[in-house]
Amino acid sequence: MAGVILDRVSRRFDADHPALDDVSLELRHGELLAVLGRSGSGKTTLLRLIAGFERPDAGEIRIAGESVAGNGRFVPPERRRIGMVFQSYALWPHMDVRRNIGYPLEARGVKGADYDARVSRALEAVGLSAFGGRRPQALSGGQRQRVALARCLVMDPAVVLLDEPLASLDIHLRASLSQELVSFHASTGATMLYVTHDQAEALAIADRVAVLDHGRLLQVDAPQALYREPASAAVAAFVGGGSVVPAEVLGPPAGGVAPVRVLGLVRTLRAHPGQPTGPAEVCLRPEDLAIAAAGAAGWVTQRAYQGATVALDLTCAGERLRAVVPASAATDETEIRLDIRDGWIIPR
């Protein structure tokens, strides 16, 4: 069963610049989907549309099979069975941890033993049983995130929406809290939508990543596919730091690869089954390039030592490239020969 479906949803705050433009997206039951985009890409609008804090100008939104927006219907947030984790966590300072967590039950009139049992279960699930009587102000950043998650969990929501919950934290806390999120997802099986501008975070925790840019959905795929097989030059450049260079496909693809001329070399690179011959673009990841005895002539413009590896900024056949090579293979010379080990022909 589908968790959330967006069907051709648009939202515009002013006439010229739609915040969200004709976006269709399916959030599968039980998956953790990351929505990745720069600031202003429309990712927060997407989240607030699903939550019901914004109304779409066109299109339809369905949660757990029921239409919540579109076609003249609009279900307000309080009747959508969503859980939401805010960037600030939005814990109420005048309530203790137990009452914060129990609030969704309280709002639905759940009382007595049932209320107590469900709040205790949620507290236990996030390992905060001993902290029920505390005020949120007396908790650490990590504990606050867990309270916010428990508050979502307590009412068994159709989907949990997370609005950059790690963005305001320092780097050490980020690492451990993103691990907590993954194990929370694994242990509860909750359907989660996670909005972030940090691609490393998105690739690390999500089952699938949706890339959003200027209100348009560029690609939705598993992290590996997104990295290895970007659907467009924009995705290739945005995710994973790839170089996009012009090329010519020389023959039809067979067995997932096709012959291609790139940087003056002829190589067999991975390709989409329907890839036509002729002019194309190729995505070269930094580790796809290697220094070799023979190959295309390149000039090193910048060299950054990274320990086991060395990052090189290069120009080759008029293109700017980035390569990461093992430190043992690096030379101090400016003029080198470059070979292509792997690459992806961007589908047209």
Next chain:
Amino acid sequence: MAATGAKAGADPGERIILILLVVFTVLVAALPVARLLLAGLAPGGELDLSVMSEAWSREATRRALWRTLVTALGGTAISLVLGTVFALVVTLTDVRAKTTLIFGFMLPLMIAPQVTALAWIQAMGPGSALLRLIGLAPAPGTPHPLYGAGGIILLLGLHHAPLVFLAVRAGLRNLPRELVEAASASGASPLFAIRTVILPLMGPALTAGAGLAFVSSIGNFGIPAFLGIPAGYTVLVTLIYQRLSGFGPRVLPEVAAIAIVLALLAAIGLLAQLRRLRRDDARTTTLSAAAPGWSLGRHRVPIEAALWAFLGLVVVVPLLALIATSLVKAHGVPLSAETATLTHYAYVLFEHGATGRAFANSFTLAGLAAFILMAASVPLAVLADWRRSRVANVLSVVAEFPYALPGVVLAIGVILAFLRPLPILGISLYNTAWIILIAYLARFLTLAWRPVAAGLAQIDRGLDEAAQAAGAGFAYRLRTIAYPLLAPAMAAGGIIVFLTAFNELTVSALLWSSGRETLGVVVFSLEQAGESTAAASVAVMTVAATLALMLIGSALARRLPPGVLPWRA
């Protein structure tokens, strides 16, 4: 979840509360103002300026307008000088005990003008118990030195200087520190920097403060009533009062025509304030860090002494005179151990029926107004800010008008709107206490709303959205999230409303009826009847109540957004 299939999806509770607020604001704020304009400009339903021209063809009206301008402008000039100097010294230098200095300087604004006037009359007059004590009283039989234009100008200036102080202090706190430091680095002495950099940059704040002082001066009733009426010096506000109390509702069209001109004058002053309001969003205001904190060095003690001497002279001495008058056996007798007595207090509390009633009336009216407005301001602020309701935003602007207009103008509007029997019920509110309550609700809504709006601006809107995501409807969120979080700001608004209503005379002077006296009315009537000692006793008790409430507010201050309590500026 989607079972109701609501087409627009708005929470019905939210809509009902918004409609209630619209009805409330239209009834108490918009309707009286509209009725006033109608009565003065179009009494027969069509534009008809005959009432207007008749009222203004009278010599008395034009003389009163002239006197209003003279006293208001004179008072504003005094306020401007005092308020600016005090703000500069307290904000920019290292004088000690700033909190107490500010409290003392703000006190004249918090004490009712009629009480201030009474206190100064007692302090300076031939019958002054205090001056007699030190043998400096004017000779008996000479006219009181404060009666007439000079006294009115002086007291209006002292009473409204805190308004200029607040505006300039806020401006100084927003002044970028670097601009002053650059002047100092260029070799400017503090006085030179004040003259060449700080004061020019304070232009908008000075205009705003002066505008506010001017509007408050033209609308002030207590001071010209106490110092002008005995000398036959009538301004517009006292003219309206005399016409209406002398001839009753049949002169309503005429006084409405006068009131409209008064409202126009106020509008001029308000335009000056608007310049600042546009620049001054509470969310962008930075606090304290901007003040340079100049060290006064060896001048500190003399300057502090001057400040305290000033406060002693304009705040403490008049209050002592008031207390002395309330304690002497008979008016005009010097105060000594033998002549001191508490009989006047016993008299006003237990024998003089009107005073006891007035205490009950003022407490009830001010309490009800504070309670209702506290309750109404939270949904209004939540709808306007968190829920981005345009209607609520318009309401919060409409709510400003009854407070910005002079009190008599509003009072006439309320009479016009509620003189005729209410539809359906068939009863008239005129000559009941309810009409005073309606005027209070209209006039002070914005006083309750401002602290709540300031408090709300400091709270993450996510706290409301989280509750909404958790399944809570609008009314439920108000009860569990907004009201508890805003309780301190609400209490501050409530205290300010209570204080203002409790000390109020301008509105109730026109709206009171026998048995429905307010404290302000009683002080005024007692003094007019020549019972100065009794008037002083009532006044002293209201000052004590005012001080107590201000101190309660100060105790709350730690939990409030900065700047909410004027006496903690």
